[in-house]
Amino acid sequence: MTLSGADVEPFRGELVAYCYRMVGSFHEAEDLAQETVLRAWKARERYDPARASVRTWLYRIATNVCLTALEGRARRPLPSGLGAPGDDPGAPLTPAFDIPWLQPFPDARFDVDARAGLRLALVAAMQTLPPRQRAVLVLREVLEFTAAEVAGQLGTTVPAVNSALQRARAALADAGESTGLAEVGEPDDPKVREVIERYMRAFERADVPALVRLLTDDAVLEMPPVPLWYRGSRDYGLFMRRVFDLRGGGWRLSRLTANGQPALAAYAPEPGGGHRLHTLQVFTVTGDRIARNVVFADPAVFEAFFDSSDLPR
Template identity: 85%
Template sequence: MDFEPYRAELVAYCYRMVGSFHEAEDLVQETMLRAWRARERYDASRASVRTWLYRIATNVCLTALEGRARRPLPSGLGAPSDDPEAPLTPALDVPWLQPFPDARFEVGIRADMRLALVAAMQTLPARQRAVLVLREVLQFSSAEVAVQLGSTVPAVNSALQRARAALAEAGEAVDPAEVSEPDDPKVREVIERYMRAFETADVPALVRLLTEDAVLEMPPVPLWYRGGHDYGRFMRRLFAMRGTGWALRRLRANGQPALAAYVPEPGGGHRPHTLQVFTVTGGRIARNVVFADSTVFEAFGLPDRIP
């Protein structure tokens, strides 16, 4: 019995559940191990292999999430800052939401993988989260989800309604039509212009690419900023500290355009600085989530130095 064809979609599922790419890989490995040990008890007349694997993965995720704090983004923890000189002190005690490296697994460009939506999902109780993803994203029937969760169809439908209401209240919904895809020509143009402005430390050019209420957040630093004015003030501080001559590489994360930013070193070459994930709407950048975590670069397979 070959389970490998399902690995990519299971990693994406576990990522939506726990908000961590590395942990999702570990949970899928545990799922595969449990499935292999139970393969003799599998009954093809009761469920497909895929449905059976999702039942195991769901149980693995729910067990892992017991008593666990949710993984947030900084904007989910408090009000925005208006001080561009605030100390950039990482909050290492917070289990921050991590980005998903699209190139590692062929799961397609999916609106339901957006960082803001995954962050909103983390606020749901674990079983509601599972129902939402299994029903809304993966299109399992209520009856199939009831079996996977050891529940009933009415309970599944009720949990789905509560999850939908919670996401609607948070301003998030699984609506692909509202999301600009990374390969859209207009999106590519915006990101190209942002790259040129960033590499030359041209703050006015950066700000012109933003929506009026654009958000900048930087896990594991708990600070975040809203609006082009404060965004620009913070970027001036960054470039004053780091200078010009940056090198950037285009990527894709969570079905969104992303950039790996490398800062120049005094002796030559560039070292990793941040990975930036963008939300583009209406031809403008509405959100930039900037990850300054070495484990993120590792997950994306990025070099630790470029010439």
């Protein structure tokens, strides 16, 4: 059987999501998925449907592409993965562009299943795993390939796959993460939408007490590419007071989703009138409270989510 482009193209979106889980960069994931498709096209005459489905075969190629890309590569962290939380909400906000930060995934770009496996905290925890363990975890737990299929994709044995999966699960458990849904609210859950709506209204009013009431006691605020992060509703509120003292009120926010989580685009008021895109904020909501807000301010992140006319100049 000789494959055509029509056989391969339907898998592009999920291949991008897989590569993203592996490397932690949306832009790089797009390139690696494209490399996967190109390799599949070049090898199309060698594809044997008796040995594997098209999807299984493509993931074998994608896994090899990702493992090659990760050789000698530093992991992509969030600030909370680099050290203890800050204790000074007035500390200088100095970006660290030399760190290869974890990037968010723009949900609107691709229709991807298993969005629970795209959660920011989970993908950040996955980055701490050795690349082959990471691949086993995603292929088995998120994408639900059999152990035999994963062994074929990695060129190893079923016992080796099972052992790698066990170690990966243990590492994630130690980090407080799992591939399941846990208690994290989905963006379309009415309770989650209400929490985010209340956060939007409070933010646009620069109402810090109202923002703090929406937080869990140990809420986390982090702001890549700034390596600082804070834990606790008190420091979160003090930092937001600093933001509003600096930028004033009159912000505008709009809804979107990222990594299968609710997100907001925040537009800061300009001195001469109008608004400028300031940050992309990705929320973790548990129950009726916000447990984490990852605030991205890197223009390279904005390019994946927004039209060029929205981008800061």
